[in-house]
Amino acid sequence: MRATPFTPHGDLIRWLDVPAATPVDGSSAGPARVYLHGLGGTGAAAFGDIAPHPALVGRRSVIVDLPGHGHSDRPNDFGYTLEDHSRAVAVVLDAEGLQDIELVGWSMGGSIAIVLAASRPELVARLVVVEANLDALPPSPTGLGSQRISFQTEADWLANGYAALVAANAAWAPTLRLCDALAVYRSAVGTVTGSRPIMRELLVGLPIPRTFIHGDRGEALRDPEGLEAAGVRVVEIADAGHALMNDQPDAFASAVADALARLSPGRLMPTRARRN
Secondary structure (H helix, E strand, O other): OEEEEOOOOOOEEEEEEEOOOOOOOOOOOOOOEEEEOOOOOOHHHHHOOOOOOOOOOOOOEEEEEOOOOOOOOOOOOOOOOHHHHHHHHHHHHHHOOOOOEEEEEEOHHHHHHHHHHHHOOOOEEEEEEEOOOOOOOOOOOOOOHHHHHHOOOHHHHHHHHHHHHHHHOOOOHHHHOOOOHHHHHHHHHHHHHOOOOOHHHHHHHOOOOEEEEEEOOOOOOOOHHHHHHOOEEEEEEOOOOOOHHHHOHHHHHHHHHHHHHOOOOOOOOOOOEEEO
């Protein structure tokens, strides 16, 4: 695991750096692949089994722990908005001299990936967005995880909400416990508030190959036809929920590999596909 300062105070963002094996013909392994996890998660838990999948091996893999999550530092004076997270990831890429990367973001990480690709276009050559929120959402006691978290006040979340969420979510708790409560709250608020312009607008305006992958049992995707009309390929994974990489790892890895192999946005026809 490696680290780079991402704040003026020297707080460190950490990531797993998995080098590519040298091809037998001695050719270049191609651009690095960078993976961004979701809210209350870690890079290794989300993508540790996906990056080395046979469908995806052969590239350097940078698997990030976002600020306040996993092994990364958790400064109290950091904003944890989508823009803040994207700038922290850009610090890693700049420090490593990485450009034209293949960027894969899941859930909140997908929203961050869109913001990064739009704000630093020289860094991202291909984009895969997985089960991400594309629109601003109101805080809600019954909505998505980020909506339920942001429905509370910061004080209530820190006093009771974080511990209650850990206790009530056996599947989420192992990674949620590794994250800072304040960072999770502010990241949730940033996710439902969204970027400016909003993530959907940024995504459809990008001139690079883009794929949106979602599960047939995952979060509802609004207006897939509009995404397709803008050249965003939409892929549905059968028998998969929000955590597609856990539910259908082989189909998910194959869908990511196929998306990253595409050379052009393909605006001339709808591109929705289904993976079984």
